[in-house]
Amino acid sequence: AQSVTQLGSHVSVSEGALVLLRCNYSSSVPPYLFWYVQYPNQGLQLLLKYTSAATLVKGINGFEAEFKKSETSFHLTKPSAHMSDAAEYFCAVSESGYNKLIFGAGTRLAVHP
């Protein structure tokens, strides 16, 4: 079965600093990987997705992620954090053949002045 592991349940950065949220996947087949963001009391918003095209994927709000097969990773980065980036971030993998998403445990990003 496919799964994702997010390293670090809480990450805290200063405004303007680099954001790095870690995600490792486990899959016996080429995976489809996603990053979602959830603001308090909101639904989930798709940030970006990897679907076996370019390994460097650019998303919304200045986020990007790089698929590294050798490291089984799909880490999310943003060069400069904004206060508005504070939220819960979920990495997810899609089971082959379906848009059935399996989510990681989530990482709460805090941004302080």
Add this chain to the structure above:
Amino acid sequence: DTEVTQTPKHLVMGMTNKKSLKCEQHMGHRAMYWYKQKAKKPPELMFVYSYEKLSINESVPSRFSPECPNSSLLNLHLHALQPEDSALYLCASSQEGRGKPIGAFFGQGTRLTVV
């Protein structure tokens, strides 16, 4: 229109009540999903409808009954719930249930409290 609309936003119900959650999308998506999210946890899949037919039921108790009246609507009928069923219920849609995954669009959720 790239929205998935869920109603109501909040619902409080007793353990003997019957209620329904509603979800609507007008993106032409043919797959729709119900997820359950407990506090400080990731969403967990409950049901998948593909072309208006139930294709996945993740061993959800029968007190939750999904319904897909047409390609734009998805309901979740609730009956005899327990307090531990209190959670955020999220609806999502995507272009297809099978094929190359492109990700799903989520609604804002219904915050359900069972008393």
